[in-house]
Amino acid sequence: MSIGYACLTVGIPNTDLKSVTKKNATEERLKEVIQHNLNALENMIDYNSKQNIRLYRISSDLIPFGSSPVNTLNWGEIYGEDFRRIGKKIKNNDLRVSFHPGQYTVLNSPHSDVVERAIEDLRYHNKIMECMEIDFTHKIVVHIGGVYGNKEEAIKRFIQTFRKLDQPIKNRLIIENDDRLYTVEDVLGIAEACSIPVVFDNLHHTANHQGDPKTEAYWIKEVNNTWREMDGKQKVHYSQQASSKRIGAHTKTIYIGPFLDFYRTLPDTSIDIMLEVKDKNISTIKINNALSIDKNIARLEKEWARYKYAVLEKSPENYQAIRQLLKNKNEYPVIQFYQLIEEAMDTITFEGNAVNAAQHVWGYLNDGAIESEKRAFERNLTKYRNNEGKLRTVKNQLLKLAEKQAKDYLIQSLYFY
DSSP states (O other): OOEEEESOOTTOTTOOOOOOOGGGOOHHHHHHHHHHHHHHHHHHHHHHHHTTOOEEEOOTTSSTTTTSTTOOOOHHHHTHHHHHHHHHHHHHTTOEEEEOOOTTOOTTOSSHHHHHHHHHHHHHHHHHHHHTTOOTTSEEEEEOOOOTTOHHHHHHHHHHHHHHSOHHHHHHEEEEOOSSSOOHHHHHHHHHHHTOOEEEEHHHHHHSOTTOOOOHHHHHHHHHTTOOGGGOSOEEEEOOBOTTSOTTOBOSSOOHHHHHHHHHTOSOTTSEEEEOOTTTHHHHHHHHHHHOSOOOTHHHHHHHHHHHHHHHHHOHHHHHHHHHHTTOTTOOOHHHHHHHHHHHHTSOOOHHHHHHHHHHHHTTTGGGOOHHHHHHHHHHHHHHHTTSSOHHHHHHHHHHHHHHTTOHHHHTOGGGO
16 A cells, blocks of 8 residues: 655655746746756655655646646756656656646536647646656546536536547546545446546545445445556545535544544555645655554654654643653554644644744754844744734744754754644
């Protein structure tokens, strides 16, 4: 089983993607942004490989205006060496990557211009994968699209459009149930007509199952029948419903208890699971640690180094409880560890706790700070205490100082993110 995340890597330097507006999309600017984004992608691939994260969804924004006439660059050739190098790393480290084009990539629209743009967008995504020279186990995920007043006709249009696609795109495409219009049963029917795999999305199914009493495990097993050898392992999308938000809204983190409940019901625990969650790689590492057969407490100690000041800011009680939990080096209390962190991160931030945590971080930076930086820290902290300034201002200064002083221990702390 591989656990993965989508698009952005949280808390890791030099992994941000840049964009460009249509007005500023000059050849020079496009080249600059594309090179930056490819460098960022390579850094994300390196990070994932080092962290043993084997499943990753690449952002569709990698190449600005990649499927639009606005970008006339032959970017596949210009950056061919970069693509091949990244692709080689993907293959050598046994990573599996994918794309998930956005809501405007609609193959079943009744409007031909919309369909043509969707096809061009799929060509763009496939071109990136071809430039990286990776096989058809690396997929492009799409939703079916709209209903447009007649679901049966909309399904027919999707199938007709699919049959016109370039063969390499057909080989990469997989379809997904959504949270409003197309149930997993609908999608399975389309998959049978097109002979393509289905990715089951648990949260979408919860929101849109039309009273179907069958379990998630049942549908995951059914969906598995759509996956062929050339497609690689079956993949599912997993997320959790955020409380007090619209149906289908993702939580900020994957809570370990509900995930393990889901995991225990799986008919096949070797499948790949893409986590759709706001804290991205952070939850991925959490789940990897929970499922690891290597029960070495050093894994949790490494995690604690990243979490400790974020927890201290939220709950000194949980901070102390985790320190006690990690004292026994012969145990691997992974569930209790993450549940204490989750509980802390769900609490309201109180001013006194926030000040205490900021001062702890400042203790690592004080000796290396010049007088003006020391005065600025005291000024920012005082403003926050007096409700005249923001905690984010305090943290931003601390992060800049950590970067200036090359304090890697702090730079990668989740306290800042």
